[in-house]
Amino acid sequence: MTVLKRRLRRLVAPIGVALLGGGLVIAGVQSAHAADTLLSQGRPTIASSTENGGAPAAAAVDGNSTTRWGSAWADPQWLRVDLGSTATITSVQLQWETAYAKAFQIQTSPDGTTWTSIYNTTTGAGGNQTVNVNGSGRYVRMYGTQRGTTYGYSLFEFKVYGSLTNPPASDGPGYVMANPPVTGVVPSTYVPPPTNPATTHHEFQANCAVSRSNLPDDPIVFPNMPGASHSHTFMGNTTTNATTTLASLQSGGTACITPGDKTGYWMPTLLNGTNAVQPVGRQVIYYKSGVIDYTSVRPFPPGLRYVVGSPSATLDDFKNNPGAVEGFECGDSSFNWDIPATCPAGTQLNARLQAPSCWDGRHLDTPDHKSHMAYPVLGVCPNDHPVAVPMIEFKMAWPVSGDMSQVHFSSGRGYSFHYDVFNAWDVPTLAALTTHCINGGLQCDPRGFDQYKPDRGAALNENYELP
Template identity: 65%
Template sequence: MNARAKPVPVLLIAVALLAALLGVGSTAMASGPDTAKAATDTAASGHEGHTMAVSALPSGDDPDGDGYIPANPPVTGVTPSDREPAPRYFHEFQANCDVTHTAPDDPIVYPSQPGSSHDHTFMGNTTTNAHSTTGSLYGGRTTCKAPGDSSAYWMPSLFNGDRKVLPTGPQVIYYKAGVTDYTSVRPFPKGLRFVVGSPTQSAAEFRGHPGWVEGWECGDSYRNPDFPSNCPANTQLNIRMQSPSCWDGRYLDTPDHKSHMAYPVVKPGTNNNVCPASHPVAVPMVEFKMAFPVDGDMSRVRLASGTGHSFHYDFFNAWHEPTLAALVEHCVVGGLQCNARGYDETHPGEGAALGPDYRLP
């Protein structure tokens, strides 16, 4: 599949109807050669309330309903950088965003289909719902410290028994370099969206996921693919997971919500992380670091998507372009460890990307 050869919506609908009658998935049949494997994986990862498959419904940013949203303009002529710049231990900034609301909506997987997903906990943009589009999110109200970040972030809601447990306070969402050449990282294109992880991944798949960092942890219990059996009093349940950081330059979304993105690969003969040739554009790695205020007996703790190893998250970019560009350039490309204002306390002489009000000066 390439940018000039998109699936025909009518054919997709017919295939979907035929698949429904036969009781089989149609994603792989509807995909082109370079997305066939991703589509096959998608078809195998269906989940009640959260099936990542081709949408047959025209909606939002995808008026023909084929699941492909082309970048306009696409980014072409990029060669993955294998350069090794001067080492810097950090090249990141934070987007600190409070929880806004919860809802059984997912504007990426189930666009324009309210109530079709399992329950999600949303952060950032206050208006995110099943009908959200790039236009509806962009410039909207946000709970992130930087007003220019009207992006939408969400994950399956956490429950302790029947009680929903929401993270309190600003959650830490890192924007980092995922490649060794941190100077090659560029801002996300407006409207880029993707899903990290899968609600149907097994414990082994979760632990082996390229975005795995530390798994679930609390107290002295670390690297758990599922919830610890008990968390000490007055501790929190924490999870960290990282997104792919290489983009194909062609699509803002694809039918499986993943194949337009890729994780870096190790260059043979080195320890350097580089983008694969199929996804040559280095973009920030989005790392969720969530903290849930729950302790004690964890036997009744679950996610709306199921067990602990069903954890996954979604990102829908609606940053104000100059604000994101300033933070990426100053903190990621500049090799700094920045807060949400783009200020590195250990390098005060470098200044800040944003003013005291977290806006561009």
């Protein structure tokens, strides 16, 4: 190395380093200390707002520097990631798009409610930043108070490094392994070509009635613990209780119109004061493609189970859930993130919520009943959850209207709405519906028949069974 080059190195090296707010900021650094672990990638992420449908919160933790989260054009705004358990936080990397934060904080929280600032600056310059910090918490967020441009806040990547305080034992208690696992899958980025007539839907319906009600059991969250849960309304399988297993579901009956659907579906009971309100008749549970390449969707494995939403969710959690479609609606009122105070007489309360549709291929369940599943990012499954499976969408309707001030779920306010799925479909039946309707680009009823494309036929016969 020449003398001139050595002098230039000494002069240039310190330029990107500044000490701000008690944290060391190093511009342009892409990697953390070798001992640190990337904790945030693929974790559940929400934000105070999103700029549009193409800039979701999850895009900031997908490991893809070409996708981004973008906020509304106002102050303040925040982006929050759930690490899954308490962690010691040692550094945070922020890869800003042109729209950056001039003033922001890095905050941690044990519960998503009470926040502690572990870094702050009022002179942010955007670009790529690595902030070395000392903090702990399960939740980490960027809290922006002053934008650096007239636009919103925009992050290509938000990476949190550190170590989990009590990391779960891999494949230990609480893990249910798939047998066999699905390996060697790469997330599909294929875009199916246009069809004539156009393919606009990739779905079929499961129409299922209430099978058991007001039962304080949850065989996923509280297995073999009768009475440990808040009250649930069960649909589909007629035997679901605290001791439910895949074998018991497969040998049970069903309240679904399709005999092969012995899946257990359940949600918190809706109450009007102290009186339970049950959905009347069969409810619509959609099985759709959640990814752009609908031809890559494969059926659920037997025994796959998961929870969508959370009884402890805040209004912001529910509003920003990647699967929240329309929230609550009644009459002409829609996109409510809590149960409306009033509904026109004679209407029904409706709710829609979409489930994640990317599976890790290894686990039928995990200790938090969620980590083995993930939402697609911009229509593509993340690398650590590469297997595209049907995206379930609950479309529930409860016969309650008028004064809704006393209407709530057994789990709490409207935004505590969540549901559980324990797959027990007959394997050939689910495969036929998935292939014919989702992979085939059809809008199917429970028989697997698309009335707009009758020439394509049906997957099942008039008894909703395989022909």
